[in-house]
Amino acid sequence: MKKDFWNDRVVVITGASSGIGKALYEELAIFPCELVLLARRAAEIEEPKNKHERTIIHLVTCDLSDSTSVMDAIEWIQKKVTKIDVLFNNAGITAHGRFDSLSMDVYRKTFATNFFGPIQLVRGLLPLLLLTKGNIVTTSTVSALYGVPGRAAYSASKSALHAALESLRIETLESGLGVSLVCVPYTDTALRTSGLDASGEILSEAPAKGKRKTASEVAHVLMSVAQNKEARLVTFNLSGKFLEWMRFFSPKFLEKILYKKLYEDFKPH
Structure with missing residues (x-):
């Protein structure tokens, strides 16, 4: 990484x-750059100790699930900065539950945060990104690559975001805009304690079992991807690459593995 x-x-x-977004902010604050930080609780963001003396930080309160809040953020950014070099499209929400138990409200809330909010933000900031031939780096998941059992709303919302941004990438080929989708593995974040259950209540699940990445490790990868306009779909590890390939070559085998591995997450009660 340069x-x-x-x-x-x-x-x-x-x-x-919080999570990966906070790690990105802390890693980037050591450089003399201008950071525009969006979050529902932006006022709670603290200045890191290692901040470069020339770093400029803007805090913008924005709830991606609220179109008015997103529009207000877009208008604020358009007035404060004259360009955007990189947009880390990082915020998101998870939703857990069987297809036949997920309420429609959960689908709507999940899509509001994971699809409609990011799309509205990207559309609004696109002119500033095109000025610099910038890069849009989206924090995504392998759950976007195939419909994962027990994650229908989450998989669907992330998959829809992939399709829309892939369309954008092709449509802007001549402009030099970079559009990258990064499917991160299990990471130490609050995703499972801030997501939704099948009825729309806040999840209270333990972190995923097995080895997990730190938010800082993921941030470093995202920063590297931001410097590579050729990066399109990026997977971290063998499990991500396995799902990416098996969805094409042997979906039946893949479904058997997902069924067995995630059965406890969606078994009938």
């Missing part, structure tokens, strides 16, 4: 108050 790449860049980060 560290001087970030000097004098204008970077927008959604979901900047």
Whole structure:
């Protein structure tokens, strides 16, 4: 990763108050750049100790599930900055539950945060990104690559976002805009304690079992991807690459594995 790449860049980060978004903010604050931090609880974001003296930080309160809030954020950004070099499209919400138990309200809330909000934000900031031939880096999941049992709303919302942004990438080929989708593995974040259950209540699940990445490790990968306009769909590890390939070559085998691995998450009660 070229560290001087970030000097004098204008970077927008959604979901900047916690998890991967917070890690991105803290990693980038050491460079002399301009950071626009969007979060529902933006006022709670604290200045990191390692902040560069020339780093400019803007805190913008924005709830991606609320179209009015997103529009207000877009208008604020358009007035404050003259360009955007990188948009880290990071904020998101998970939803757990069987297809036959998920309420329609959960689908609506999940799509509002994971699809409609990000799409509205990207559309609004696109002129500023095109000025710099910038890069849109989206924090996604392998659950977007195939319908995962017990995650119908989550998989569907992320998959829809993939399709829309892939369309954008093709449509802007001549402009030099970068559009990258990064499917991160299990990471130490609050995703499972801030998501939704089948009825729309807040999840209270334990972190996923097995080895997990730290938010800082994921942030470093996202920063590297932001410097590579050729990056399209990025998977981290063998499990991600396995799902990416098996969805084409042997979906029946893949479904058997997902059924067995995630049965406890969707078995009938």
